[in-house]
Amino acid sequence: MIDLAALRLDPDAVRRSQQVRGESVELVDEVLAADVARRAAVGVFEALRTEQKSLGALVAKAQGDEKQAILAQTKTLSDQVKLAESQLRDLDAALENLVLGLSNIVALGVPVGGEDDFVVLREVGERRDFSAEGFTVRDHVELGEFIGAIDIERGAKVSGSRFYYLTGPGAMLELALVQLAMTTAQANGFQPMIPPALVKPAAMEGTGFLGQAAENVYRLEADDLYLVGTAEVPLAAYHMDEILDLASMPKRYVAFSPCFRREAGSHGKDTRGIFRVHWFDKVEMFSFCPVAEAEEEHLRLLGYEEAFLQALEIPYRVIDVATGDLGSSASRKFDCEAWIPSQERYREVTSTSNCTTFQSRRLRIRGREESGISPIATLNGTLCAVTRTIVALFENHQQADGSIKVPAALRPFLGGAEYFQVK
Template structure:
């Protein structure tokens, strides 16, 4: 959530951020009214509690008929205190709801507008060119026998699939190479749970406008995560962590689940948009002053891996209206997909500033006074199943085989993926 002090001291800044996102400006006014009501309820409750304490001392000192009369008055005052406490609880719940409805403040320089208003920051490498007819990733994969969509649908329904043989090895190779890179840069490898409690999912901001994409198990009151960002953000909830030696960095390897509820009819072919996939997610806890620099570091590691895989890509500064509620700024890296003649998102990295940490109660001590403040949290995908799409299409050969990038060859066990009969 945003800093409540900012709501009182500079609500126009929040309004400007909401306007850039294309959000409802009136949400700020509702939050101010709710916060005012909460503070008034606190004052009323504390005043009555103070009166009750003083009255209690008066009753204790009284005797006889005077005491009997005061006891009756004390009971009436107790009822007022009880009512004021109930009013305070309701006011706090309303204020929290109104505050949680406000997305993170957009960072300075983020382009305003919707999905199409992004800014291209850089384009890297040359677009792959072919002197033979380009085939899409599914056509290539099915001919090689490494992706089976039909049996995936038979077993689990649409948007599910089997990775087979070299397809499974290729996904594993991506994860293993990403792990090598992350651990080498000081990330601690984590295998996090993929089911989390509602307060953790809510704390990370995933139960807002994209709640329909989240799988929920009502009998267990648990959510299936679409990214290990959720579990890693909850890892240090309600803790004071030590950042004196620099950021705490974790790399979470997990299976991820998304309902893709808002994507009917989009990318139904192949594995671009599916319900289940593997992902290695980088997650950083750092000080507020270091957050922007850490964001650039995460982007750099993503580019390093994409570059060694020989992919042509561009980096975009995502427009405010296309940011998730938790992100103050997000960079997407989009790779060139030859069969579509267009760029498609492969990975992203977000600076969530203190938004998630305030909700989850994660703080650190600030020297020299030792006071605590909310940390900043950042996330970025280092590898995911969708990268297979770009790898297959970029490195396809005239005979339908796939050249394996050098850094993945030790994990795949071959330099070229061919159909079984051609090996």
């Protein structure tokens, strides 16, 4: 939710932001009109209520006839107050509804445009030349079968399309990746967390996933709970309705959690393998920090993501995501895209967003500073999305015989193994 007071002061800034996102500009004017209407209703209600309260105080003191006279007066007033209150409530809800429809204000410098208008910030790592090495690239599905790490057929048998089993070395690899991610993050000052993957509507709404992204969220009708698509949700909502001490910030958390995504609207996309699945596990970083430090924090999260990919010796590039592809909560977003040899292109493996105060306003998370109490910034970043990391790792480290080299950083978590051998 954006800052209504700021919108009042500078509606053009919001109009511009909506425009470059390709979203409704008229909504800004609807919000302004609803705001004026609401404030008028507040005035009416408060005047009536003040009168009611002062008469009420007289009732308490008065006796006999005098009391009866006041009671008669106050009865009609009571009806008026009730009416004014319900009108105010309606206008409040209407305004709230409209404001929630506005996306976060895009940060300065974000490339303008759609999905393909990102800017490449850098390419890191060396892409292997497999033809020079004298063999044909295999994709992760084939490699996973060779070493007995992924069973997609049985995943489909048991759970349907876009499900899989990690088996043997695949299962152990997930744990190794998670261990590496969690331990490095902890060393970097993040508090490890294992959060609930099932959350109440308030948490889902607060993080902004029931807007544009709603169709991709699993909902449990019988219990009115949602399956999270990322640990960002329970981490952001962790401090819901709290006022954080300035001295305690930035608060940094790293969580391991399953992620569930309906993948509605992506039929036919990435149907092979485990690149796009309905469920995967992920290690996610999350920061609560003062607004003034948010940009710096964003680069820090990006740095950790890059360091992780470097540790796995996976070539990647970093892109500055364009305005039209940000998602409603982010003011800026950087994606790390790993090189996928079988596809001969870069694909998203991690992503970090600066949500400024957008989420914290919805979740009522504030910080107490010298200057007073104000919303704080929230930021999130993927440290390791397990399935996509496995895809990139298998493909980039494959050997001519179908075995896969284990990057040095992972070996301590895999009993020192240097290769996943063909079974």
